[in-house]
Amino acid sequence: MELREFFTEDGINLDLKGETKDEILKELIALLGLDDKSEGILYKMLKRRENLGSTGIGKGIAIPHCRSLVVNRLRVAFGRKPAGVEFKAIDDQPVHNFFLIIAPPLEVSNQYLPVLGKIAQFSKEADVASRLEKLHSPNEFLGLLQEKGV
Amino acid sequence: MHPQLETLLEIQDLKTQRRELQETASERAMQEEVFNLGADQAIVQLDEKIAEMEDTLPTLTRNRYNRIASRYERVMVPVIGGTCYGCFVSVPTALSSDADRNNEVRACQNCGRFLYLID
Numbered sequence: 001m002e003l004r005e006f007f008t009e010d011g012i013n014l015d016l017k018g019e020t021k022d023e024i025l026k027e028l029i030a031l032l033g034l035d036d037k038s039e040g041i042l043y044k045m046l047k048r049r050e051n052l053g054s055t056g057i058g059k060g061i062a063i064p065h066c067r068s069l070v071v072n073r074l075r076v077a078f079g080r081k082p083a084g085v086e087f088k089a090i091d092d093q094p095v096h097n098f099f100l101i102i103a104p105p106l107e108v109s110n111q112y113l114p115v116l117g118k119i120a121q122f123s124k125e126a127d128v129a130s131r132l133e134k135l136h137s138p139n140e141f142l143g144l145l146q147e148k149g150v
Numbered sequence: 151m152h153p154q155l156e157t158l159l160e161i162q163d164l165k166t167q168r169r170e171l172q173e174t175a176s177e178r179a180m181q182e183e184v185f186n187l188g189a190d191q192a193i194v195q196l197d198e199k200i201a202e203m204e205d206t207l208p209t210l211t212r213n214r215y216n217r218i219a220s221r222y223e224r225v226m227v228p229v230i231g232g233t234c235y236g237c238f239v240s241v242p243t244a245l246s247s248d249a250d251r252n253n254e255v256r257a258c259q260n261c262g263r264f265l266y267l268i269d
Contacts, residue, residue, distance in 0.1 A: 037151045037252075045163050052195060053187040063185075067170070068163045072230050072268050090186050104228070105166045106235065113176055120184045 001111065003118050004145040011077040012138035016098070021050070021087050024079065025064060028100040031077035038070035042102060056089025061123040065101040065116055074111045075102045078141060080132060097132045099123070122150045151252045154211050158255070158264050161203050162226040168196040169223070211255065218262055226264040237261035 011031045018024040025046050029039050045066045049055065056062040077100040084094030099119045103112035122128060125148065135141050170177040171189050181187040207215060218225045227236035234241050239260040245251070251267040258265055 037156070041156065041159060041163075044160060045167075048164065048199065049167070052192040053185060055185055057184055066163070067166045069159050069226065069228050069266050070268065072228060105162070105224070113174075113180060116180060116184075120180075 001114060002145070003115065003122065003150050004142055006074065006076045006111075006115060007078060007142060007145065009138040009142070011075075012079075012141050013077075014080045014135055014138065014141070016079045016081040018081065018085065021085060022047070024081060024085050024087075024098060025050075028064065028077050028079050028098055031079065031100070032071075032075050032102065034070065041070050042066070042068055050088075054088040054090070056087040056091075056095045057120065057123060058089055058091040058093070059123065059129045060084065060089075060093060060096040061099070061129065062087050062089060062095040062097070063099045063101065063116065063119055063123070065103075067103050067105050067112065069105060071102050071104050073104065074107065074115060076100060076115065080135070082133070097123075097129070118150045122148055152255050154207065154255050155252055155264070155266065157203055157206060158211075158215065158226050159266055161200055162224065164196055164200050164203070165224075168193055168200065171196075214257075215264075218257075218264070222261070222263060224263065226266055227258070229265050229267045234258040234261065234263065234265060236263040241265065 013031055016024055016027050018027050026043060029042050045068050046064050049066050055064045079098040081096055084096045087095035089095050101116055131144055171181060171193055178189050182189055215225055224236060227234060229241055232240050236258060237260050241258060245256060256265045257263060
């Protein structure tokens with residue numbers, strides 16, 4: 001299983017417009033192309049997860065995630081906000097890169113935790129933050145995932 | 151979507167989150183190590199939120215919810231491809247293909263769990 005398999009160009013936005021944590025979460029959810037009600041429920045769930053503790057893991061990266069009944073398979077998205085947004089990250093630094101992961105409560109193939117772990121591992125690689133900063137297209141993002149072999 | 155169904159769905163999602171933190175060692179470890187989350191404290195907060203939301207359910211729905219919860223871990227389950235993902239029995243075609251699905255609170259005729267229909 002490789003991360004590249006889970007991302008599509010439609011689920012990548014390298015120029016998020018949101019100026020706040022809430023706006024960024026909404027933009028990320030919109031990348032999944034769900035109906036309005038499902039988007040609203042996901043937003044509430046992600047907010048509740050963030051209220052337990054920020055998913056900003058440092059180095060300008062956050063991984064908002066949850067399980068929810070509104071999806072029937074694992075869904076992921078990636079967003080970048082070059083100027084960064086205050087996200088209450090572990091290192092108190094603004095977050096520029098956001099990986100969204102949503103999984104159904106039950107998965108036959110149990111991909112949620114491995115994907116979450118791989119994204120965390122990818123994010124901690126020394127050159128990843130600077131490489132993400134220099135991306136020009138969704139395709140380059142997919143290429144980076146492939147190159148890293150995660 | 152029916153407002154009670156939305157509440158039930160949110161409760162179920164919160165319960166899933168709680169169960170994973172409580173029972174899945176790898177999930178707990180991930181949350182603690184990667185996200186620096188205090189799992190025990192998070193479980194307490196989730197319990198409070200779940201109880202608060204359960205209290206908002208009307209009596210009839212609440213009683214039904216409690217009955218199902220006493221039998222099954224998952225009170226609400228998805229219907230995917232016409233199958234109840236609680237008991238894996240097919241639901242009536244009319245129900246699963248209803249254009250206004252999720253505008254009513256419905257239960258599986260076999261296991262009684264609340265149903266959420268998704269594509």
